Amino acid sequence: MGWPKLKSGWLKFGGEYNFCAMPILDAHTFEFFSKSPEQTRRIGMRLGGALQPGDVICLQGELGAGKTTFVQGLAQGWGSLDSVSSPTFILVNQYRRADGETLFHLDTYRLESQPEAEELDLDAMLDEGTLIVEWPERLGNLIPRERLWIKLDHLADEHRQMNFNASGKRYDDLLDEIRNAMFGGG
Numbered sequence: 001m002g003w004p005k006l007k008s009g010w011l012k013f014g015g016e017y018n019f020c021a022m023p024i025l026d027a028h029t030f031e032f033f034s035k036s037p038e039q040t041r042r043i044g045m046r047l048g049g050a051l052q053p054g055d056v057i058c059l060q061g062e063l064g065a066g067k068t069t070f071v072q073g074l075a076q077g078w079g080s081l082d083s084v085s086s087p088t089f090i091l092v093n094q095y096r097r098a099d100g101e102t103l104f105h106l107d108t109y110r111l112e113s114q115p116e117a118e119e120l121d122l123d124a125m126l127d128e129g130t131l132i133v134e135w136p137e138r139l140g141n142l143i144p145r146e147r148l149w150i151k152l153d154h155l156a157d158e159h160r161q162m163n164f165n166a167s168g169k170r171y172d173d174l175l176d177e178i179r180n181a182m183f184g185g186g
């Protein structure tokens with residue numbers, strides 16, 4: 001009972017040391033403190049390199065929390081031929097890769113209604129590629145139950161807290177992969 005046990009330590013990541021606390025009683029979560037936009041991009045790259053078609057990644061966080069910054073690294077690690085921009089008037093951007101795979105980048109901030117949300121047809125995107133969603137909470141239960149959910153919180157200046165939460169076996173595995181890459185298998 002009480003607080004979960006924490007496995008914590010200094011983690012060298014992107015040339016800087018970070019103090020990381022990782023609850024070992026919960027295999028579905030991972031917490032990371034980013035100290036710069038570059039670091040956020042770098043952790044995005046790690047995740048991007050591990051993604052497969054059909055994967056769903058949700059990015060929750062207030063305006064300026066760093067969601068798009070994270071997607072920039074993610075798309076780069078995934079191997080995008082296109083650069084990332086915030087989807088503004090159109091809600092979805094598509095990035096291509098040399099092998100023909102597609103990454104969909106959805107930003108629902110300007111979504112106005114539930115019917116408009118349903119028209120997005122996430123299933124069709126997932127049949128074709130990988131999906132990254134900014135403001136996923138606006139899509140409610142249209143978001144697949146199995147997904148990786150990342151919450152970004154502004155702490156101060158360039159400090160952001162990132163909470164990774166996996167639902168489903170695929171995302172537990174994905175989280176393990178990232179955790180092992182960052183903690184050197186520890």
Ligand SMILES: Nc1ncnc2c1ncn2[C@@H]1O[C@H](COP(=O)(O)OP(=O)(O)OP(=O)(O)O)[C@@H](O)[C@H]1O
Pocket residue numbers: 034035036037038039040061062063064065066067068069070086109134157158159160
């Ligand atoms: N550690 C950090 N991680 C990410 N971004 C950071 C960090 N420190 C500072 N920033 C800055 O915060 C801003 C984040 O903007 P970004 O567009 O990524 O946010 P967002 O969450 O996508 O916002 P929006 O909801 O408006 O799309 C950028 O200007 C970035 O340089």
Ligand SMILES: [Mg+2]
Pocket residue numbers: 067068069086107134
């Ligand atoms: Mg954004």
